[in-house]
Amino acid sequence: MDIAEELLKGNRLALSRAITAIENEYDEATEIMKKLYPHTGHAYVLGITGPPGAGKSTLSDKIAREYRAQGKTVGIIAVDPTSPFTGGAILGDRIRMNGLTLDEGVFIRSMGTRGSLGGLSHKTADAVKAMDAFGKDIIIVETVGVGQSEVDIVKAADTTMVVLIPGMGDDIQAIKAGILEIGDLYCINKSDLDGADKLVREINMMLDLDSLMTEWRPPITKVVASQNEGIKELLDTVEKHRTHIEGNGQLAERRTKRTRDEILDILSSNIGTYIKGKIVDSGRLDGYVEQIKQHETDPYTVIGQVMDEMLK
Amino acid sequence: MEKKIRVLVAKPGLDGHDRGAKVVARALRDAGFEVIYTGLRQTPEQIAEAALQEDVNVVAMSILSGAHGHLFPKVVDLVRKNGMTDALIIGGGVIPEGDIPALKEAGVSAVFTPGTPTSEVVKYINENVKL
Numbered sequence: 367m368d369i370a371e372e373l374l375k376g377n378r379l380a381l382s383r384a385i386t387a388i389e390n391e392y393d394e395a396t397e398i399m400k401k402l403y404p405h406t407g408h409a410y411v412l413g414i415t416g417p418p419g420a421g422k423s424t425l426s427d428k429i430a431r432e433y434r435a436q437g438k439t440v441g442i443i444a445v446d447p448t449s450p451f452t453g454g455a456i457l458g459d460r461i462r463m464n465g466l467t468l469d470e471g472v473f474i475r476s477m478g479t480r481g482s483l484g485g486l487s488h489k490t491a492d493a494v495k496a497m498d499a500f501g502k503d504i505i506i507v508e509t510v511g512v513g514q515s516e517v518d519i520v521k522a523a524d525t526t527m528v529v530l531i532p533g534m535g536d537d538i539q540a541i542k543a544g545i546l547e548i549g550d551l552y553c554i555n556k557s558d559l560d561g562a563d564k565l566v567r568e569i570n571m572m573l574d575l576d577s578l579m580t581e582w583r584p585p586i587t588k589v590v591a592s593q594n595e596g597i598k599e600l601l602d603t604v605e606k607h608r609t610h611i612e613g614n615g616q617l618a619e620r621r622t623k624r625t626r627d628e629i630l631d632i633l634s635s636n637i638g639t640y641i642k643g644k645i646v647d648s649g650r651l652d653g654y655v656e657q658i659k660q661h662e663t664d665p666y667t668v669i670g671q672v673m674d675e676m677l678k
Numbered sequence: 679m680e681k682k683i684r685v686l687v688a689k690p691g692l693d694g695h696d697r698g699a700k701v702v703a704r705a706l707r708d709a710g711f712e713v714i715y716t717g718l719r720q721t722p723e724q725i726a727e728a729a730l731q732e733d734v735n736v737v738a739m740s741i742l743s744g745a746h747g748h749l750f751p752k753v754v755d756l757v758r759k760n761g762m763t764d765a766l767i768i769g770g771g772v773i774p775e776g777d778i779p780a781l782k783e784a785g786v787s788a789v790f791t792p793g794t795p796t797s798e799v800v801k802y803i804n805e806n807v808k809l
C-alpha cells in the first residue's frame with residue numbers, strides 16, 4: 367500500500383499506518399511526510415493541557431461532539447506518559463471517548479511519550495500533519511501538563527487551552543509548574559465541585575499581574591465536562607481566540623515560527639544522530655575519555671578536533 | 679527506530695466489571711507494551727475500529743458472560759475486513775475447554791482461561807506478534 371497516496375484518498379488504515387511510521391521513526395516516514403506536506407495547513411489545532419485527572423479526555427470528547435454537531439470533522443491525538451521503568455504505557459484516554467469510535471468523522475489516536483529525547487513534540491507535530499492532510503477540520507491534542515516535553519507538544523497548537531480544577535490544593539501548583547503561561551484560554555472543569563469561583567478569582571489575579579499581556583486577555587470559562595455543561599461557551603472562546611489571531615497576523619506568525627523551529631529541531635537531531643554514530647558507536651568517545659582521564663588531553667581540545675573533522 | 683508492541687485491551691459484551699482485564703493491562707504495560715485500554719461493554723464494531731485507529735499489533739479481549747462464541751469471531755472478522763491481516767487476536771475469560779477449538783478455527787489465535795499467569799500471555803505475545 368502506498369501509505370501517503372491512500373491516506374490522501376481517505377483510507378483510515380493508511381492514516382493509522384502513517385502515524386505508526388512517524389512514531390516508530392521508520393525510514394519511510396520522511397517520504398510519507400514529503401508527500402503529505404503540500405496537503406497540510408487547513409486544520410485548526412487545539413491543544414488541551416492540564417494536570418492529571420483534570421478531565422481533559424472527558425472534555426475532548428464533549429468538544430469533539432460539539433464540533434461534529436457543527437458539521438466539522440475531528441482528529442484527536444491523546445498523549446499519555448510512558449513508564450520510564452518498563453517502557454510500557456497504559457493509554458487510557460480513549461475510554462472517555464468510546465462514544466466517538468464509530469463516528470466516521472472522528473479519528474482518535476493514543477500515543478505514549480516513549481522517553482524519546484525531545485523527539486516527542488516533533489512526532490506529535492507530524493501526526494497532526496497526517497491528520498490535517500487526511501482532511502480533518504479540527505485537531506485536538508491532549509497532553510498532561512507536567513514537564514517540558516509535554517509543554518512542547520502544545521506548541522504545535524494554534525490555540526492552547528489550559529484545564530484546571532478546583533481544590534488542587536496549595537493553590538494552583540500549576541502556576542509554578544509553568545503551564546499557566548502557555549494558556550490562550552482557561553477552562554475550569556469540575557465546576558460542580560466547591561472552589562470553582564475561588565479558582566477563577568485566583569487566575570484573574572494572576573492575569574492582572576501579568577504585565578506582558580497586551581491585546582489578548584485569556585478568557586476563563588467554567589464547565590462541567592462530565593455533564594456537558596458550558597462546552598458551547600468554551601468553544602465560543604476558542605472561536606474568539608481564533609478570530610483574534612487570524613485578524614492580527616499572529617496565527618500566521620505562530621505557524622511561521624513553528625516551521626522554523628521544526629526545521630532547526632530536526633536538523634539538530636539529525637546532526638546529533640550523525641555525530642553519535644561517528645563518535646559514540648565507533649568507540650572513539652571512550653578513547654577520548656580515557657585520554658582525558660590520563661591528562662593527555664582535555665574535553666575542549668577533543669571537541670575542537672571533532673568539530674574540525676565534522677565540518678570539513 | 680523505536681518499535682513498540684501495541685495492544686488493545688477490550689471487553690466485548692455486557693460484563694459488569696473489568697478487574698481481570700485491568701490486571702492483564704497492567705501486566706502488559708509492565709512487560710513494556712503500549713496498552714490501549716477501552717474498558718467495558720464494547721461492541722465488536724467499536725473494538726475493530728479502535729484497533730484500526732490505534733494500529734495495534736494485538737487485540738486482547740476478555741469475556742465472562744459466555745457470549746464469546748459469537749463475539750470473538752465477529753471481532754476477528756471485522757478486524758480482517760479492515761485490512762489488518764497481521765494483527766494477533768487473543769481471548770481470555772471464562773471459556774469452557776470445549777469451545778476453544780471452534781474459536782481457534784475462527785481465527786482467535788490463543789485462548790487463556792482463568793488462572794493463566796499473566797506472564798504466559800506476555801510470553802505468547804512476544805513469541806507470536808508480527809511487527
Ligand SMILES: Nc1nc2c(ncn2[C@@H]2O[C@H](COP(=O)(O)OP(=O)(O)OP(=O)(O)O)[C@@H](O)[C@H]2O)c(=O)[nH]1
Nearest residue numbers: 417418419420421422423424462555556590591592
Ligand atoms: N465531578 C466531575 N468530575 C469530572 C468532570 N469531568 C470529568 N470528571 C471525572 O474526572 C475523572 C478524570 O477524567 P479524565 O477525562 O480521564 O481526565 P484527564 O485529565 O484526561 O486524565 P489524564 O489523561 O489521566 O490526565 C473521571 O473520573 C471523570 O469522570 C466534571 O466536570 N465534574
Ligand SMILES: [Mg+2]
Nearest residue numbers: 422423458459
Ligand atoms: Mg486523559
